Amino acid sequence: VSVKRAATIDDVAAAAGVSTATVSRFLNGTQPVGEATAARVRAAAERLSYVPQAAARQLAQGRTHSLGMLLPDVSDDFFAPLLRSITDSATEHGYTLLIGIRPSGHERPLPLGKQNTDGLLVFDQSLSDAELHRLHAVHFPLVVLYRSPPPGVDVPCILVENRAGARAATEHLITHHGRRRIAFLRGPEGNEDSAQREDGYRDALAAHAIPFDPALVGVGAFRERVARDTVTGWLAANVSFDAVFAGDDGSASGALAALRQAGVAVPQEVALVGFDDAARARYLDPPLTTVRAPGAAVGRAAVHQLLRQIAGDDADLRTVLPTELVLRRSCGCPGNDQSQNLDDDPLSAGSGYGH
Amino acid sequence: VSVKRAATIDDVAAAAGVSTATVSRFLNGTQPVGEATAARVRAAAERLSYVPQAAARQLAQGRTHSLGMLLPDVSDDFFAPLLRSITDSATEHGYTLLIGIRPSGHERPLPLGKQNTDGLLVFDQSLSDAELHRLHAVHFPLVVLYRSPPPGVDVPCILVENRAGARAATEHLITHHGRRRIAFLRGPEGNEDSAQREDGYRDALAAHAIPFDPALVGVGAFRERVARDTVTGWLAANVSFDAVFAGDDGSASGALAALRQAGVAVPQEVALVGFDDAARARYLDPPLTTVRAPGAAVGRAAVHQLLRQIAGDDADLRTVLPTELVLRRSCGCPGNDQSQNLDDDPLSAGSGYGH
DNA sequence: CTGAAAGCGCTTACAG
DNA sequence: CTGAAAGCGCTTACAG
Numbered sequence: 001v002s003v004k005r006a007a008t009i010d011d012v013a014a015a016a017g018v019s020t021a022t023v024s025r026f027l028n029g030t031q032p033v034g035e036a037t038a039a040r041v042r043a044a045a046e047r048l049s050y051v052p053q054a055a056a057r058q059l060a061q062g063r064t065h066s067l068g069m070l071l072p073d074v075s076d077d078f079f080a081p082l083l084r085s086i087t088d089s090a091t092e093h094g095y096t097l098l099i100g101i102r103p104s105g106h107e108r109p110l111p112l113g114k115q116n117t118d119g120l121l122v123f124d125q126s127l128s129d130a131e132l133h134r135l136h137a138v139h140f141p142l143v144v145l146y147r148s149p150p151p152g153v154d155v156p157c158i159l160v161e162n163r164a165g166a167r168a169a170t171e172h173l174i175t176h177h178g179r180r181r182i183a184f185l186r187g188p189e190g191n192e193d194s195a196q197r198e199d200g201y202r203d204a205l206a207a208h209a210i211p212f213d214p215a216l217v218g219v220g221a222f223r224e225r226v227a228r229d230t231v232t233g234w235l236a237a238n239v240s241f242d243a244v245f246a247g248d249d250g251s252a253s254g255a256l257a258a259l260r261q262a263g264v265a266v267p268q269e270v271a272l273v274g275f276d277d278a279a280r281a282r283y284l285d286p287p288l289t290t291v292r293a294p295g296a297a298v299g300r301a302a303v304h305q306l307l308r309q310i311a312g313d314d315a316d317l318r319t320v321l322p323t324e325l326v327l328r329r330s331c332g333c334p335g336n337d338q339s340q341n342l343d344d345d346p347l348s349a350g351s352g353y354g355h
Numbered sequence: 356v357s358v359k360r361a362a363t364i365d366d367v368a369a370a371a372g373v374s375t376a377t378v379s380r381f382l383n384g385t386q387p388v389g390e391a392t393a394a395r396v397r398a399a400a401e402r403l404s405y406v407p408q409a410a411a412r413q414l415a416q417g418r419t420h421s422l423g424m425l426l427p428d429v430s431d432d433f434f435a436p437l438l439r440s441i442t443d444s445a446t447e448h449g450y451t452l453l454i455g456i457r458p459s460g461h462e463r464p465l466p467l468g469k470q471n472t473d474g475l476l477v478f479d480q481s482l483s484d485a486e487l488h489r490l491h492a493v494h495f496p497l498v499v500l501y502r503s504p505p506p507g508v509d510v511p512c513i514l515v516e517n518r519a520g521a522r523a524a525t526e527h528l529i530t531h532h533g534r535r536r537i538a539f540l541r542g543p544e545g546n547e548d549s550a551q552r553e554d555g556y557r558d559a560l561a562a563h564a565i566p567f568d569p570a571l572v573g574v575g576a577f578r579e580r581v582a583r584d585t586v587t588g589w590l591a592a593n594v595s596f597d598a599v600f601a602g603d604d605g606s607a608s609g610a611l612a613a614l615r616q617a618g619v620a621v622p623q624e625v626a627l628v629g630f631d632d633a634a635r636a637r638y639l640d641p642p643l644t645t646v647r648a649p650g651a652a653v654g655r656a657a658v659h660q661l662l663r664q665i666a667g668d669d670a671d672l673r674t675v676l677p678t679e680l681v682l683r684r685s686c687g688c689p690g691n692d693q694s695q696n697l698d699d700d701p702l703s704a705g706s707g708y709g710h
Numbered sequence: 711c712t713g714a715a716a717g718c719g720c721t722t723a724c725a726g
Numbered sequence: 727c728t729g730a731a732a733g734c735g736c737t738t739a740c741a742g
Contacts, residue, residue, distance in 0.1 A: 006469055006493070008719055019729045024721060031722095034727055054471040055413030056719035059734045064410065066453075066471075080434060087456040096466050098421075099454050101442040111451050114361055116409040116421075138361070253638060283608060285640030363735055374713045379737060386738095389711055411735035414718045 007048035015044035027052070066096040067306060068112035068120040080279065085299030086121065093307055102126040114140050119306045121145060122155075129153070141309035143302045147192050148318070156305045156315040158298050162193050162275075165291035165323030166200025167207075169273045170245055172289075172325060174208050177271050177332040179243035181213075183234065185220030185227050185255060187247040194222070194247050197275060201245055216241055220251030227254030235262045242270060243331075249274040249281045252288055256330070267332035277326050286329035297321050362403035370399035382407070421451040422661060423467035423475040435634065440654030441476065448662055457481040469495050474661045476500060477510075484508070496664035498657045502547050503673075511660045511670040513653050517548050517630075520646035520678030521555025522562075524628045525600055527644075527680060529563050532626050532687040534598035537565075538589065540575025540582050540610060542602040549577070549602050552630060556600055571596055575606030582609030590617045597625060598686075604629040604636050607643055611685070622687035632681050641684035652676050 013020040018037055025031040026041045033041070044050075058064045067090050069083075090097045095118070100111035110131070112120055119141030122132065129150040135142055142155045149155040173179040184201050187194025198217070205212055218234065220227035227246060234241065235258065244259075246252035252274030259266050266272050266286060274281060277292035298321060305315040329335030368375040373392055380386040381396045388396070399405075413419045422445050424438075445452045450473075455466035465486070467475055474496030477487065484505040490497055497510045504510040528534040539556050542549025553572070560567055573589065575582035582601060589596065590613065599614075601607035607629030614621050621627050621641060629636060632647035653676060660670040684690030 009721095010719080020720075021722075021729060021731095022727085025728090028721085032727065037727080051468060051470050053414070053469075053719055055410040055419065056734090057721075058410035059408070059414050059736085060719075060721040062721095062734070084456075087454070091456065091466070096471070097454055097456075099442070099452055101439075101446065101452075111446070113406060114408075115406050116451070280635055280638050283635050283638055364737095365735080375736075376713060376715095376738075377711085380712090383737085387711065392711080408735055411718090412737075414720085415735075415737040417718070417737095 006053075007050045009050070009052065011048055012041065012044045012050050015048060016040040063310075064116055064118050065094065066098045066117055067303070068098045068100060068117035069123075082295040082299045085296035086303055089300050089303035093303070095307075114138070118310050119143075121302050121306060141306055143306045143309075143315070145298060145302050154317060156309070156317050156319070158302045158305065159318070159320045160193070160293040160298065161320055161323045162196035162293075163200040163203065165275065165293070165325070166197040166245070167203045168200075168323075168325045169275070169289075169291050170201045170204030171207070172327075173243045173245065173271055173273060173331060174204060174210070177243070177267070179271055180210055181216065181241040182210075182243040182245055183216040183218065183231075183239075183241040185218055185230065185244065185246040185251045187220065187222045187251075191222070197247055215239060220247050220254065222248045222250050224250045224254035224257070227251030228258045229254075231255045231258035232262070235259075235264070244270060244272050246272065246274045249276045249278040249288060249290055252290065252330075253280065253284060256284055256288075267330055271332050272330040274330075281326075282328065284330065287335055289328045289331035289333060289335075290326055292324045292326045294321050294323070361408075362405045364405070364407065366403055367396065367399045367405050370403060371395040418665075419471055419473050420449065421453045421472055422658070423453045423455060423472035424478075436650040437654045440651035441658055444655050444658035448658070450662075469493070473665050474498075476657050476661060496661055498661045498664075498670070500653060500657050509672060511664070511672050511674070513657045513660065514673070514675045515548070515648040515653065516675055516678045517551035517648075518555040518558065520630065520648070520680070521552040521600070522558045523555075523678075523680045524630070524644075524646050525556045525559035526562065527682075528598045528600065528626055528628060528686060529559060529565070532598070532622070534626055535563075535565050536568075536571065536596040537598040537600055538571040538573065538586075538594075538596040540573055540585060540599065540601040540606045542575065542577045542606075546577070552602055570594060575602050575609065577603045577605050579605050579609035579612070582606030583613045584609075586610045586613035587617070590614075590619070599625060599627050601627065601629045604631045604633040604643060604645055607645065607685075608635065608639060611639055611643075622685055626687050627685040629685075636681075637683065639685065642690055644683045644686035644688060644690075645681055647679045647681045649676050649678070 009020045009023050013023045016023065018041060022033060022037060023041050023045070026033040026038055027045065069086060087097050098112060098117055113135070120135070122142060122144045124146050132142070132144070132150060132155060133153050136153050136155050144155055144157045146159065148157045148159065170182060173182055182205070184198060186198060202212055216239070218230040220230060227250070231244065231254065244255045246255050252272060255272060256266060259270055264270050272288065274288050274290035275293065277290045281288040281290045301319045301321065305319065308315040327333045327335065364375045364378050368378045371378065373396060377388060377392060378396050378400070381388040381393050382400065424441060442452050453467060453472055468490070475490070477497060477499045479501050487497070487499070487505060487510060488508050491508050491510050499510055499512045501514065503512050503514065525537060528537055537560070539553060541553060557567055571594070573585040575585060582605070586599065586609065599610045601610050607627060610627060611621060614625055619625050627643065629643050629645035630648065632645045636643040636645045656674045656676065660674065663670040682688045682690065
């Protein structure tokens with residue numbers, strides 16, 4: 001047994017005394033094969049430790065059996081549960097996940113496409129509208145996550161219930177904690193999730209006859225430092241507020257840092273609520289009350305819709321997943337970070353790295 | 356221009372009035388091409404928006420131009436900076452990163468190998484010693500991360516200075532904060548990083564003539580919950596200690612939760628130090644003093660060594676990266692979580708997701 | 711500088 | 727149930 005060259009289907013066929021067609025059929029189960037033949041092929045493949053070469057199958061079949069995932073950038077703890085559910089779902093269906101990172105600014109060509117992938121999960125802004133349009137026009141299977149497709153481009157999308165979640169969070173501050181001067185930290189310009197969260201925030205104010213005050217809306221940009229600076233600015237300017245609803249958990253962290261820095265007690269003086277329930281949320285002090293956006297469910301739904309398209313079926317154009325208010329202590333609730341918070345930690349469920 | 360079928364090299368060749376060989380040479384720059392010819396080919400490729408099909412090149416060339424990354428599992432915030440540096444380095448050198456997740460227990464066959472990848476980055480225990488041996492025996496390029504290869508298997512490895520880092524952390528507790536009853540939270544059984552960190556811990560004790568007390572070593576398993584339970588047990592049993600050196604930041608979080616729960620003041624009554632400087636470290640309260648293990652540098656080094664092997668060069672068998680003690684407040688230092696901690700956050704450097 | 715042609719390792723009608 | 731053969735879309739000696 002030479003160690004130099006990996007065994008090919010020809011080697012297996014020769015060893016088993018059959019044609020390559022038969023080997024292929026048996027290994028793929030695409031057509032019945034005689035019992036005796038099967039045994040010989042199995043033995044030969046085993047003995048030669050034959051592994052089919054992906055490129056050759058891909059070329060012959062015209063499909064790659066792999067899914068691409070395109071990210072605008074790799075950042076923060078929001079990512080882990082999502083990635084995990086996507087890889088799990090893909091693996092479960094016999095697909096390999098190919099990840100391409102698209103740095104912001106995307107000058108470079110797409111690393112992933114029809115050439116190396118059967119379909120693509122597109123995060124947020126990692127594909128421009130024009131690119132989305134072009135790929136969809138050639139019927140390349142696509143699913144967009146955390147955004148809707150541009151008008152006229154019927155690409156299935158996976159969204160979360162931003163508006164209802166944001167409304168629930170804001171109403172909780174009003175109803176349970178008597179807050180009426182609630183500030184809002186916006187996400188990045190043009191971000192769809194953020195716009196919807198702001199709508200929910202306004203819904204809640206309106207429902208409780210609290211006038212909307214533009215002075216209480218600031219930029220958080222889903223960035224910790226930006227949010228910190230904004231809140232620090234408010235404090236310096238003596239803006240009066242008794243609560244902050246942050247557009248995401250990252251900006252909530254920043255707000256918390258600014259408040260702590262200024263000696264403002266959270267939640268006593270200013271209550272705080274975030275959005276996402278990212279991994280860090282439970283570790284903040286006080287633990288962050290936030291709206292859980294189900295990352296794992298988003299991942300599963302995305303893979304499902306992508307596979308339907310690959311199979312030639314129609315996919316749902318719009319999947320909206322429910323959000324849920326998670327009460328911890330930053331809003332003023334008694335919280336419960338002993339059992340609940342740690343035990344359902346989606347991240348500690350794994351085995352962890354060996355480091 | 357038909358929208359049905361993607362253009363192939365034949366289409367381009369026909370459109371440009373040259374042979375496919377010429378198209379290939381021009382596009383890959385493998386051989387000089389006449390100026391006029393080049394112009395025609397460029398125009399044709401452009402007009403047909405030709406993208407070479409990866410599988411065909413792979414088959415013809417016998418290489419995939421992609422790197423695999425194998426993970427035992429996707430977990431926690433330790434992962435993000437590492438993944439980011441790996442993808443960046445790979446992209447920079449014209450490689451695509453293919454990620455395969457190997458769930459613990461690994462009953463399933465390897466998703467990544469010679470069939471679809473030019474080389475593999477192997478994390479921790481995601482490959483068994485036998486598999487490692489087998490792949491190395493057939494000269495498949497491999498780099499192991501956060502572990503050394505099994506004896507007799509000359510696979511390059513990337514490690515961090517665990518022992519020195521752990522010693523520095525422990526000595527800091529002794530020297531600067533006068534602690535002498537320092538507990539240690541071990542990592543998972545058989546974990547190399549953890550063993551080395553324990554060595555460093557013992558080195559420090561010995562250097563200061565503090566007897567090693569086995570009652571002060573407990574299992575943390577790099578898992579938050581496990582560590583929490585261990586520390587809770589110590590407190591219940593009235594074990595006396597004035598500091599905890601946790602094997603990683605995850606177990607440090609758990610220790611902190613247990614201490615807070617029991618009303619023990621950190622750092623006044625018990626000082627705490629972790630290892631890794633994971634994303635969460637700066638968000639704990641108090642911010643966690645920890646040993647920074649340079650995830651991004653590990654990623655870059657790993658890709659570098661892998662590419663060298665792919666190029667047929669010799670790679671360094673052992674790369675050990677320095678660690679650095681990061682002083683925050685959990686050890687009793689005044690800390691400085693205003694500017695430094697946020698501004699150098701490797702995770703907030705990206706654009707963030709639109710969620 | 712350019713082309714004709716073989717070959718990479720599979721799959722899959724087609725024929726039996 | 728099985729095989730001979732064409733074909734997937736590239737690359738690359740080989741010859742000129």
